[in-house]
Amino acid sequence: MKLYPHRAVVPKELWTSLYAKATRHFDLVVYAGFWLSEDPLFFRLIREKAQADVRAAHVGRSRQSRGGPARRRRGYNSLYRADDDLLVNGHVYGVGAYLAPVLHLSQVPGGELFSTYAASIERIWEGSRTLTSPQLENEAAV
Structure with a gap:
């Protein structure tokens, strides 16, 4: 476990390196996540992982994912899971x-903290609703 005093000091390369290695989970549970839109590499990773059948899920208040389904929810934390790594932005x-x-x-093995947040992601995902975008559906058909 590592603690960063602010999201702004988390190394930029950490976000993309964790998600680039993901083979099972590529989860973004955020309120807005607008700051992610500043990194074109991140959008490319979402598309690549979705095409590789990695669950690329974006659950947020109002943003559309550019590769996986987007859903709405409210929460107390923003959660970023890439397989066995998880970043919790309280x-x-x-x-x-x-x-x-x-x-x-x-x-x-035997740890409970990661599992607690991972279970939270699953509950949020199950209780959210899918949003669709004609633009994204058209892009996917091409």
Whole structure:
């Protein structure tokens, strides 16, 4: 486990390196996630993972995923899972998410912290609803 005092100090390459290695889970559970749109490599990774049958799921308040299905939900944390690694960006009332702390968790045998957040992602996913985009559906058909 590693703790970053703010999301803004998490190394940029950590996000893409974790997701580039993902073979089972590519989960984004965010309130908005607008900052991710600043990295074209991240969008490419989403598409590549979706094409490789990695579950590329974006669950958020209002954003559309560019590769996997997008869904709506409300939550207390933004959760970023890439297989056995998970970044938890805790939401702090009155503070922008970029200034809130981030926990970097790795799944370890017998560990409960990772499993608690992973189970939360599954519950959110099951209780959310799919949003569609004609533009994305047209892109997928090409």
